[in-house]
Amino acid sequence: MPYIHLDAIDLKILDALQKDGRLSNSDLSDIVGLSQSPCLRRVKRLEKEGFITSYRAILDREAVGLSLTVFAAFRLKSATPEAAEEFEQRLTALPQVITCHMLSGDSDCLAEIVAPSVAAYQAFLTEHLRALPHVRDIRSNIALKRVKSETPMPLAHIKRPLDGPDC
Missing domain, CATH: 3.30.70.920 (Lrp/AsnC effector binding domain/regulation of amino acid metabolism (RAM) domain)
Known part of the structure; x- marks a missing residue:
């Protein structure tokens, strides 16, 4: 698997934003354990490098009449x-x-x-x-029933520099 240049903090940022894209930078920095300025720089870098492609609201299908x-x-x-x-x-x-x-x-x-x-x-x-x-x-x-939808991407497969090969 190719090495993806993300460290543990980057992965925490991606995980947190996938779960709630409306997090303030203040709340996000608390979650990932960084001060606000470095956290914002990382988010901007993740956006620029294409890891974060957009932010959007997820609508309830039934509520908008698309059941x-x-x-x-x-x-x-x-x-x-x-x-x-x-x-x-x-x-x-x-x-x-x-x-x-x-x-x-x-x-x-x-x-x-x-x-x-x-x-x-x-x-x-x-x-x-x-x-x-x-x-x-x-x-x-x-579809008779939606069992799982709009879930965050799993990130556990991403190898960081200190991670060894799969056993």
């Missing part, structure tokens, strides 16, 4: 890079698509889609998804 989650698996007609890129651009431009992964295996793409109801998803499927370029077929799976 239906559908996982749509797509198979494409063509495997050319141009076809895949055009498909990706058109699919990811749809605001109802909240995550999208290109895959190997039986499907070429898996998209997580939110909608207010089954009827709304059916209309979205008919009007938008079936109109996407290069689509051979779409398999829709309706």
Whole structure:
């Protein structure tokens, strides 16, 4: 595994901000055991180096009327890079698509889609998804229950200079 240039304090900062991106610098510095100025410098460095890409509010899906989650698996007609890129651009431009992964295996793409109801998803499927370029077929799976979502990234795998190789 390549060495990632993060020390124990950097990892504490990342962990704390993943759990609560609204932490004040004062509270964050208390959590990680630094004074405020060095803590803020580290946060700015982590942002600049791309470890922290953004901050946002996570909305309750039901509260905003998007209680239906559908996982749509797509198979494409063509495997050319141009076809895949055009498909990706058109699919990811749809605001109802909240995550999208290109895959190997039986499907070429898996998209997580939110909608207010089954009827709304059916209309979205008919009007938008079936109109996407290069689509051979779409398999829709309706989520019955969200068990885990919006969780922080695990960071225990990151090796620091004093860590030895895996045993």
